[in-house]
Amino acid sequence: AQSVAQPEDQVNVAEGNPLTVKCTYSVSGNPYLFWYVQYPNRGLQFLLKYITGDNLVKGSYGFEAEFNKSQTSFHLKKPSALVSDSALYFCAVRGTTGGFKTIFGAGTRLFVKA
């Protein structure tokens, strides 16, 4: 069965410090991996994705994520956090076999303090 785990409900960082939001997954076949961000009372916005190729992918607003096949992880990172990065972040995964449903994690709330 496909699954996504975001082990931290909340991540707190100071502005200017690096941030990491963790995601691990389990799928059939190769994974397609996504990160989305949700601001209050809004829908989800796409940040970045890994389909194939380079394990380090870069996305919107200075975010990047590293695909690690051996650890089945896809952690979201940013070198220097901004207060405006405070939001709810979702990791999502779809496997290349066993159906085409995309599974979302429970979400991690990021707080960036000034």
Added chain:
Amino acid sequence: DVKVTQSSRYLVKRTGEKVFLECVQDMDHENMFWYRQDPGLGLRLIYFSYDVKMKEKGDIPEGYSVSREKKERFSLILESASTNQTSMYLCASSFDSGRTEAFFGQGTRLTVV
């Protein structure tokens, strides 16, 4: 700019009412989805559609039905609303079913009283 539009931002309905949530996309996407979002549970798929008049059940279809008569429009129907259907409902569309990202509407916060 791509757009997924949900007909209402906030709805309050009474228990037992039939409720319609409408979603329209302007990107000519084949696939459309309905999710509900609850704290600590992430997004759970209710139904999806990969073509006009085609639909598939997601993880939590009970108490819901859908309609897709035109490519751009995907409706979620609560046949008889119950208080446990109070939630945020998100519509999304995508060009294909896995490799491309989904585009989401702004969400409908439904309260059933």
